[in-house]
Amino acid sequence: GDSVTQMEGPVTLSEEAFLTINCTYTATGYPSLFWYVQYPGEGLQLLLKATKADDKGSNKGFEATYRKETTSFHLEKGSVQVSDSAVYFCALSEYNTDKLIFGTGTRLQVFP
Amino acid sequence: NAGVTQTPKFQVLKTGQSMTLQCAQDMNHNSMYWYRQDPGMGLRLIYYSASEGTTDKGEVPNGYNVSRLNKREFSLRLESAAPSQTSVYFCASSENSLAVGNIQYFGAGTRLSVL
Numbered sequence: 485g486d487s488v489t490q491m492e493g494p495v496t497l498s499e500e501a502f503l504t505i506n507c508t509y510t511a512t513g514y515p516s517l518f519w520y521v522q523y524p525g526e527g528l529q530l531l532l533k534a535t536k537a538d539d540k541g542s543n544k545g546f547e548a549t550y551r552k553e554t555t556s557f558h559l560e561k562g563s564v565q566v567s568d569s570a571v572y573f574c575a576l577s578e579y580n581t582d583k584l585i586f587g588t589g590t591r592l593q594v595f596p
Numbered sequence: 597n598a599g600v601t602q603t604p605k606f607q608v609l610k611t612g613q614s615m616t617l618q619c620a621q622d623m624n625h626n627s628m629y630w631y632r633q634d635p636g637m638g639l640r641l642i643y644y645s646a647s648e649g650t651t652d653k654g655e656v657p658n659g660y661n662v663s664r665l666n667k668r669e670f671s672l673r674l675e676s677a678a679p680s681q682t683s684v685y686f687c688a689s690s691e692n693s694l695a696v697g698n699i700q701y702f703g704a705g706t707r708l709s710v711l
Binding site: 487517526527528529530533555573577581582583584586587588589 | 631641700705
């Protein structure tokens with residue numbers, strides 16, 4: 485079945501460092517891909533998405549490119565801030581289905 | 597703009613007690629979902645409802661029941677709580693149209709402890 489694999493955390497960075505969180509997926513069709521973020525004590529909220537190969541999703545300085553050849557959707561940010569400390573979830577949704585499949589989440593901790 | 601509202605925010609139960617987690621959305625979404633979040637396991641789908649009047653099992657439905665009361669409300673019931681059901685529960689909703697895809701909006705969660 486479909487699945488999402490994320491790098492394990494926590495990822496610990498200093499402010500202004502470059503961030504990469506790896507995400508790879510397994511799917512039978514052509515899924516849409518998502519990154520969700522969960523701040524402490526809150527629910528998940530959509531960070532960015534991409535719906536087809538080579539699409540780049542971006543939001544709040546974060547970017548991820550849908551790579552069909554490597555089945556990946558890695559999250560990047562050029563300069564992280566303390567306020568980016570959160571748990572990040574990669575997810576996929578097969579075309580015309582009602583469900584999201586989530587990775588296990590990666591905790592990011594940014595120190596000043 | 598409330599979005600997805602869950603009640604209660606916190607709950608402590610004794611083994612064998614029952615309770616219902618409430619969820620309501622004000623975005624006129626067709627699809628609604630219940631997830632549980634456990635450390636190291638991400639979010640796992642318990643039940644979902646693609647439209648008013650329909651419900652389907654997700655990955656981990658055992659020990660739970662759901663009711664899609666109307667388009668706005670989707671409740672999750674634990675008939676006889678067990679310690680293994682200690683978790684954080686999230687409700688979500690989605691328009692799930694071809695135009696916007698399956699973007700889900702989440703509530704703030706219910707933190708449940710079963711002693």
